[in-house]
Amino acid sequence: MLRDDITTAIRGAVMHELAAVGYGRLSIEAVARRAGVSKTAIYRRWRSKLELVLAVVSKVAVQRLPLPDTGTLRGDLEMLFMIMSHALRHPLASQIIPDLLAEAARNPEIAQTLQSALQANQHTIGVLLIERAVERGELPEGADPGALMDLIVGPLYWRIAIARTPLDAADLPRMAAAVAAALGVASEPHRPVDSGPAPIDTTTGSGSNRS
Amino acid sequence: MLRDDITTAIRGAVMHELAAVGYGRLSIEAVARRAGVSKTAIYRRWRSKLELVLAVVSKVAVQRLPLPDTGTLRGDLEMLFMIMSHALRHPLASQIIPDLLAEAARNPEIAQTLQSALQANQHTIGVLLIERAVERGELPEGADPGALMDLIVGPLYWRIAIARTPLDAADLPRMAAAVAAALGVASEPHRPVDSGPAPIDTTTGSGSNRS
DNA sequence: CAACGACGGTACGGTTGCGTCCCGACGCTC
DNA sequence: GAGCGTCGGGACGCAACCGTACCGTCGTTG
Numbered sequence: 001m002l003r004d005d006i007t008t009a010i011r012g013a014v015m016h017e018l019a020a021v022g023y024g025r026l027s028i029e030a031v032a033r034r035a036g037v038s039k040t041a042i043y044r045r046w047r048s049k050l051e052l053v054l055a056v057v058s059k060v061a062v063q064r065l066p067l068p069d070t071g072t073l074r075g076d077l078e079m080l081f082m083i084m085s086h087a088l089r090h091p092l093a094s095q096i097i098p099d100l101l102a103e104a105a106r107n108p109e110i111a112q113t114l115q116s117a118l119q120a121n122q123h124t125i126g127v128l129l130i131e132r133a134v135e136r137g138e139l140p141e142g143a144d145p146g147a148l149m150d151l152i153v154g155p156l157y158w159r160i161a162i163a164r165t166p167l168d169a170a171d172l173p174r175m176a177a178a179v180a181a182a183l184g185v186a187s188e189p190h191r192p193v194d195s196g197p198a199p200i201d202t203t204t205g206s207g208s209n210r211s
Numbered sequence: 212m213l214r215d216d217i218t219t220a221i222r223g224a225v226m227h228e229l230a231a232v233g234y235g236r237l238s239i240e241a242v243a244r245r246a247g248v249s250k251t252a253i254y255r256r257w258r259s260k261l262e263l264v265l266a267v268v269s270k271v272a273v274q275r276l277p278l279p280d281t282g283t284l285r286g287d288l289e290m291l292f293m294i295m296s297h298a299l300r301h302p303l304a305s306q307i308i309p310d311l312l313a314e315a316a317r318n319p320e321i322a323q324t325l326q327s328a329l330q331a332n333q334h335t336i337g338v339l340l341i342e343r344a345v346e347r348g349e350l351p352e353g354a355d356p357g358a359l360m361d362l363i364v365g366p367l368y369w370r371i372a373i374a375r376t377p378l379d380a381a382d383l384p385r386m387a388a389a390v391a392a393a394l395g396v397a398s399e400p401h402r403p404v405d406s407g408p409a410p411i412d413t414t415t416g417s418g419s420n421r422s
Numbered sequence: 423c424a425a426c427g428a429c430g431g432t433a434c435g436g437t438t439g440c441g442t443c444c445c446g447a448c449g450c451t452c
Numbered sequence: 453g454a455g456c457g458t459c460g461g462g463a464c465g466c467a468a469c470c471g472t473a474c475c476g477t478c479g480t481t482g
Contacts, residue, residue, distance in 0.1 A: 001428085001429090002429085003429080003430090006430085020317070021235065021317070022233075022235045022313065022314065022317070023235070024232065024233045024234070024235025024236040025235040025236065027468080027469060027470085028469080028470075028471090029468075029469055029470080030469090037430080037431090038430055038431045038432075039431090039432095039470090039471085039472095040429090040430060040431065040432090040472090041429085041430060041431085043471070043472085044429080044430085048471095049470095094316065095313075095316045095317065098309065098312060098313035098316060099313040099314075099316075101309060101313070101373050102233065102306075102309035102310040102312070102313045103233065103310075105305065105306045105309060105310075105372075105375070106231070106232070106233070106306065111375075118374070146376065147382065147385075149369075149374070150366040150367070150369050150370040150374065150386070151366045151386070151389055151390075151393070153369055154365035154366035154367070154368060154369035154370065155361040155362045155365035155366065155393075156361070156365070157365060157369055157373070158360075158361050158364055158365035158368055158369070159361040159365070161316075162312050162368070163329075163360070163361065164316070164322075165357065171358065174358075174396075174397055175361070175362070175397065177396050177397070178362055178392075178393035178394070178396040178397035179362075179393060180396075181392040181393055181395065181396040182362075182366075182389035182390060182392050182393035183389070184392065185385075185388050185389040185391075185392040186385055186386065186388070186389035212458085212459090213459085214459080214460090217459095217460085238438080238439055238440085239439080239440075239441090240438080240439055240440080241439090248460080248461090249460055249461045249462075250440090250441085250442095250461090250462095251442090251443095251459090251460060251461070251462090252459085252460060252461085254441070254442085255459080255460090259441095260440095
């Protein structure tokens with residue numbers, strides 16, 4: 001029986017090492033050093049660096065985010081943003097996630113693992129949040145969660161993980177409101193592009209308004 | 212005098228190598244091999260891997276994107292999205308950019324270089340696109356380009372570089388419309404958050420609707 | 423209490439990359 | 453056409469890491 005405490009130490013070391021040097025430069029030796037463990041201990045548990053990282057990351061990524069129903073799309077978004085920004089603020093997460101996502105562009109196995117993890121959360125978010133909004137009448141039916149996902153997670157992810165501009169908690173409601181508006185527009189059934197320079201209805205404009 | 216053709220070959224090799232293995236695993240030897248050049252040729256031009264990459268990337272990143280005035284915020288966004296998606300579709304760019312952005316989280320020099328490059332484009336986008344919209348009356352004055360940037364580039368970047376879902380060109384207008392709506396809401400002057408579970412107006416709701 | 427089995431740790435050969443040094447080749451100048 | 457300066461290429465010593473084989477230890481079982 002493999003000792004749990006050592007397994008745990010390895011897991012932690014992988015996370016820290018991943019954050020410190022990234023997947024590309026992650027070395028088994030460094031993980032072993034940081035964990036205060038021998039390389040053999042690691043090779044006994046996982047066959048390769050890829051397997052090790054995938055296992056550790058999967059274990060962490062599976063943790064679902066709770067997403068309470070606030071009663072409104074905007075409220076749900078605000079809540080989601082708070083949770084996301086909290087999660088992405090973790091120094092480990094904010095370094096590991098972009099790194100692995102970049103690595104996923106090269107390594108199909110990593111891509112698939114992340115895709116699965118992402119898909120899980122996507123369902124938490126997509127199915128829950130969006131379908132809730134549809135049921136409330138805040139979004140029209142037939143809204144495609146996949147297409148809306150970009151609008152939901154894109155801005156916050158960019159802000160925190162890419163631009164890394166400090167994000168005041170007070171900014172989240174504003175962002176939530178903006179995204180809610182975007183979702184309204186994006187999920188409208190196809191409408192002809194009002195060509196030309198006519199002033200635009202920046203709000204959801206035509207149909208599909210609630211209340 | 213250093214031979215230009217060799218310098219060019221090195222630059223190309225760096226880009227390809229960067230895309231293939233990422234910054235973390237980029238090795239001078241591999242660059243030299245791919246460029247069909249000796250290591251000395253590289254060390255004569257740059258002192259280290261970091262300097263090499265920064266120089267090559269800076270050279271590429273400086274190229275500004277043209278951004279014609281279409282007459283409307285939505286049109287400008289659509290145009291911008293087309294340009295961005297075109298640029299991000301390049302296999303090299305779509306692998307190098309996320310990789311370097313992830314690396315920037317660890318390496319301050321890379322962060323600063325990218326920040327500069329990003330800031331340049333940010334001004335192209337922010338000052339041009341947003342101020343144009345303000346002048347047209349499509350956005351209220353005092354809109355903070357920095358805060359709006361997340362809404363503009365976040366969704367498309369997420370879609371192409373992170374989720375890597377195929378993006379139909381026909382989807383861009385929809386996304387542009389959605390983002391335009393988001394910008395309208397986000398740039399509204401502060402308004403009290405309607406607290407509580409009262410049904411929320413997911414659109415811009417109260418005032419400030421144009422047209 | 424003895425023997426077994428599974429564990430973690432150390433040591434090893436092989437590989438890869440770093441950064442440098444030296445050499446032959448090429449072009450330019452007088 | 454001879455000499456000089458600069459270039460690119462190959463080789464070297466050094467360090468890190470990979471994956472494995474072997475060794476001592478500990479807990480368990482009969």
